[in-house]
Amino acid sequence: MRSQVLATFTAQVLSVSAGTILWDGRFNDLTSSTDLNKWSWGNQVGPYQYYIHGPSAVTAYVNLSPDFKNPADTGSRQGAKITLDNTAYWNGQNMRRTELIPQTSAAINKGKVYYHFSLMRKDVNPPATTREHQIAFFESHFTELKSGWLSGSPGVSDTLLRWCVGGQTKWSTEWVAGVWHNVAYEIDFSAGTVGFWHSTGSDPLTRVVAPVSASTSSNGADWHVGVLELPRDGYPDSTEDYYWSGVYIESGDLTTSVAGPGSAPGGGSSSSSSTSTSRTSSLTTLTTSTTQAQVTTTSSVAPTTTTPSGCAASQWSQCGGISYSGCKTCAAPYTCKYLNDWYSQCV
Template identity: 70%
Template sequence: MKFSILSGILANALSVAGVVLWDGRFNEFTSSTDLNNWSWGNQVGPYQYYIHGSSPVTSYVNLSPDYKNPADMGSRQGAKITLDNTAYWNGQNMRRTELIPQTTAPINQGKVWYHFSLMRKDTNAPATTREHQIAFFESHFTELKSGWLSGAPGVSDPLLRWCVGGSTKWSTEWVAGVWHNVAYEIDFSANTVGFWHSTGGDPLIQVVAPVSASTSSNGADWHVGVLELPRDGYPDTTEDYYWSGVYIENGSLSKGVSGPDSVPDPGPSSTTTSSKPVSTTFKTTTTTKSDQTSALPSSTRTTTLITTDHTTGISSSSTRTSSSAISSTSAVGCLASQWSQCGGVNWSGCKACAAPYTCKYQNDWYSQCL
């Protein structure tokens, strides 16, 4: 274990750091109940939290230093994301617990890397008899999958797979206790996606070179969590998925497990003084309303930049407000597949479903092909 941690630190020191566009490493959370601070009317924090069952947040998401990759020195804690017998969102027949990045950063532009580490245990292990979609985009152009793939022969499948457009490009047996470190290399301009992977504290290596993909994202549809497809004859069991080192960067790929920052932010519950003399944080709110003249919604975004000098304790802020119409051009001539999103406020992707599926309204923010 000590060697694994030291190798992770060395690999991180040797890697060229990229620029973090969005940081989802849970460093600013005191507990998972902080996720309740987010709502559509109060879009704060690094995550949108709305895809979950009807129980309290602690039934689905919990945080602890014990839940992170021990080699990840950039994270104070990791997350345990759970599916139980209440994890049915919005009346659907699929169990789901998912977090969505809350950010206005350009995470859906140019070449970017989506980072995370994933692990399972033998206790509350993910079922091998059902398909699980993990760390996926709404259009499912790339994702991890585990368990029996819907429509496949046989009864169960022990593999963890990386898929592009539903086709498996890499797989391995998903063994308990092994941390899988992943980076999706996504080039939204070139419409390609590649796969970087390692285990434990080892640096990332490219295991699948970029391949063509229908890269599609509105910047608010990457699902950090899991969706389990239903299967008759197989009762629900509680399943736990462990996450660490979740962030998105551009520039250069950070190959080390700890990411660009090897020393984590001590977080709001710590009394340790930050070694950084100045820090900046963003608070962004977005208001959407219908534009009766163009039949397109319009969005007004207010971004407040807060700069804090830790030496003097003095903070200053500046605010910028912008308005824009939300384009619907990407929806023209586009058909969404089964289970994919097909509508909702701010949705600019496919608005029609491939046969025989139809777009079913779930709420103002989400419609799905069912």
């Protein structure tokens, strides 16, 4: 009996990370999506920048509800439904886009960090399988999820959800309706590598792709929580919904539990560090062995690589704008087109 209890407590401690939350985008600070309207370039408040969307009211593109989150994500009190409809064209572009960007000055582009989120689709308003969708991406697109038919590929449709590095697929699965995909990008900005952690439903994250070399490029304000859909002739627009939960960025050890650090407002502690401390204080005989096990199971030494001094942005990527520090040259045959003071793009 004692050994069973000991094993249970050990598993609980191992499931909690001592990581530090650098930025929390779990929608716990928002009453409704209309709170996103409070943000502007002149009034940069709240957890998100909100400027990449169509001309309709915010509720046409982003809505919040407890029904929209992963039920296993107890650190969030609600999730977000991000929508593409027939008005979701931003700034005169021919691509449909609804995207949120972290509003933070934290060092989310330094050292080794973990970008967390959960993603789900339904049979109602599903993402089109006949167009390429770029999901949870950086401006330089060094890593991202993709779904649907990849531009330039044979055939007319694709039912996979993919994780890509530099445009190359490193992992894929059938994107089945109603299944929550829990993700952490393991990004080492210093070493120039990125790895992929994944699980479904309530299962803890496991590393499914070890860190690989990548041209990691971020100015600390260019991670897009949302979706960009590339245009394709002959395929009319249809409304598409993407469900998001558990969005946050942490440093230190990786939180593998889908419940996330702490608990939603109104119940329990608010950080993974305090949760870990409270549990380990009653298990002092396990502290040393648990810490060693955490290091062994959740971290690894990535190979050291050198980030190229020059880089070329791919089609549709950002290539200029105020405060932008990523690639400013476009890969051939694309050119950098000015759209506004904050954004230029390779077209």
